[in-house]
Amino acid sequence: MQRIQRIEGLIQQIESSADPGTVASVRELVEALLEYHGAGLGRILELAGEGTTREFARDPLIASMLLLYDLHPDDLETRVRRTVDGLPGVLLISVLDGVVRLRSTSAHTVREAVERALYEAAPEIVAVEIEGVPASSFVPLEALQRAV
Amino acid sequence: MTNAPPLATLRRYRPGQRVERCELCGASLSSEHPHLLELSARRIVCACQPCSILFDHRGEARFARIGRTVRYLAAPPFSDAEWESLHIPIGLAFFVRSADSRIMAFYPGPAGCTESLLPLESVSLPEMEPDVEALLVNRVHGACDHFIVPIDRCYHLVGLIRMHWHGLGGGEEAWQNIDEFFSALRESASA
Numbered sequence: 001m002q003r004i005q006r007i008e009g010l011i012q013q014i015e016s017s018a019d020p021g022t023v024a025s026v027r028e029l030v031e032a033l034l035e036y037h038g039a040g041l042g043r044i045l046e047l048a049g050e051g052t053t054r055e056f057a058r059d060p061l062i063a064s065m066l067l068l069y070d071l072h073p074d075d076l077e078t079r080v081r082r083t084v085d086g087l088p089g090v091l092l093i094s095v096l097d098g099v100v101r102l103r104s105t106s107a108h109t110v111r112e113a114v115e116r117a118l119y120e121a122a123p124e125i126v127a128v129e130i131e132g133v134p135a136s137s138f139v140p141l142e143a144l145q146r147a148v
Numbered sequence: 149m150t151n152a153p154p155l156a157t158l159r160r161y162r163p164g165q166r167v168e169r170c171e172l173c174g175a176s177l178s179s180e181h182p183h184l185l186e187l188s189a190r191r192i193v194c195a196c197q198p199c200s201i202l203f204d205h206r207g208e209a210r211f212a213r214i215g216r217t218v219r220y221l222a223a224p225p226f227s228d229a230e231w232e233s234l235h236i237p238i239g240l241a242f243f244v245r246s247a248d249s250r251i252m253a254f255y256p257g258p259a260g261c262t263e264s265l266l267p268l269e270s271v272s273l274p275e276m277e278p279d280v281e282a283l284l285v286n287r288v289h290g291a292c293d294h295f296i297v298p299i300d301r302c303y304h305l306v307g308l309i310r311m312h313w314h315g316l317g318g319g320e321e322a323w324q325n326i327d328e329f330f331s332a333l334r335e336s337a338s339a
Contacts, residue, residue, distance in 0.1 A: 001154050008157035020174045027174075030161045038162065068155055069162065119153035 001120065004064060038069040045071060067123055076122055083121040090114055090130065098126035170196040172203060183300045184211040185280050187247075192300050209247075214280045214298045220337035221283075221294040225274050231287065235266055239288035240326075242302045243271065247278040256306040258313035286330055289323075295333055305329055 014026050045053045045066075053073050056062045066072040072079070077095045084092040089106030100118060115128050160176060168177045172184075175196045182200035184193045187209060195203070204213035226234075234241070234253065241255040241264070251271055253264040273283055276296050284302055286293040308329055312322040 004154055004158065008154075011157050011161075015174075023174045027161065030158075034158070034161050064155070068158055115153070119156075123153060123155035123159055125153075 001064065004068075034069075038071075041065065041069055042071060064120075067121075070124070076124060079121045080118060080125070083117050087114055087117060093131075098124060100125055100128045102128065102130045104130050104132040168194055170194060170199050172196075172199040175199075183214040183298075185214055185299060186211055187279060190279075192303055212280050214300050215277070216298060217296075218298070218301070218333055218337040219296040220334065221274060221296065224292060224294050225272070225283065226285075226294075230270075231285070234264065234268075234271070236264060236285075239291070240284075240286055240305070242282040242284045242297075242299075243268075243273055244282045244299065245273055245276065245278050249278075254302070254306075256302075256309045258310060258318075260310055261303075261306045284333075288326070291330075293330065293334070295337060297333065301333065 011026070011030065015023055018026070045056070048056070050073065057066055057073050063072065074082075076098070080095050080100055081092060084090055084102065089109045090102045090104055093101040093103055095101075100122075102114065109130065109132075111128075111130055114130060118125055118128055168179070168181065169175065170177055170181075171193045172195055177194060177196060182195050182197060184195050184200055184203060185191070186193050192214070193211065200213050203211045205211070236253070236255050238255060238257070241253055244252050244254070246252065251268045251273060253266075253268055253271075254261050255264060256262075274296060276283065280299050281296055282299050282302050284295045284297045284305075286295075305326070308325045309318075309322060312325045313319070314322065318326075
């Protein structure tokens with residue numbers, strides 16, 4: 001995840017400081033690179049077959065790439081369920097339209113930790129709602145951009 | 149630096165994820181975002197919230213912010229005879245008053261939006277914002293509905309018709325889309 005943090009940090013820096021022309025060129029460059037790698041990765045998985053793809057998905061580095069390109073063999077709910085099962089003090093209520101609803105069974109549940117684990121396993125999550133835990137300080141980037 | 153969840157930034161750049169962007173600053177937009185009217189070209193410009201406020205009537209009034217209020221007019225501003233005298237070929241039209249008090253009438257069609265060239269001096273329009281609000285008339289299939297709408301809603305209707313119209317009569321799909329457009333409009337309207 002450190003590599004991703006670095007890339008995303010750089011993108012955010014450019015998005016927030018460069019002139020619109022440069023931002024547009026950088027956007028096209030990143031899109032073209034992602035398209036190229038995504039297509040290649042898709043082809044690799046096709047040739048590798050399902051068994052090998054699942055093996056790939058168990059490797060954290062490859063799993064993060066599969067998540068980036070929506071190529072992960074497990075669907076959203078499976079990944080959310082697995083993550084929640086591994087977290088103490090929370091129960092999964094539902095996954096609906098990208099919104100994950102949880103119930104806290106412990107007074108020590110830390111929202112940020114739960115969210116971080118979930119977003120890492122399932123970046124397509126739209127929102128995480130935890131009953132019994134105060135609201136988050138985790139602000140989606142889109143919301144920040146709108147507020148600037 | 150921001151606190152965005154991991155991968156959120158990069159995922160916005162995936163192929164097929166091209167999000168709508170503010171045409172003034174390039175910020176990514178959610179599906180619900182403000183519009184500005186570029187006055188010289190009568191063109192709708194997608195904008196983020198800050199730009200829509202910043203550019204509203206700025207720089208010799210190049211842009212005007214388009215609002216969101218829809219009003220349903222219980223009392224039709226035209227009599228049937230007045231409407232007939234306008235010779236609008238289909239039962240749909242919208243009227244705009246420009247900042248210099250000129251009245252323009254447009255009607256949507258399969259090829260886009262046509263401006264009526266008939267004289268409109270006799271038309272008296274209800275109170276509305278110049279350029280960015282329109283009187284939208286729906287008299288198709290026996291309806292007689294009049295709305296004051298943000299101008300982008302009119303362009304949306306024009307787009308729908310252009311996209312779905314087939315043959316001479318439009319076809320079922322086109323009319324279904326038009327009906328849905330007007331029911332949504334009624335729902336969002338205040339009296």
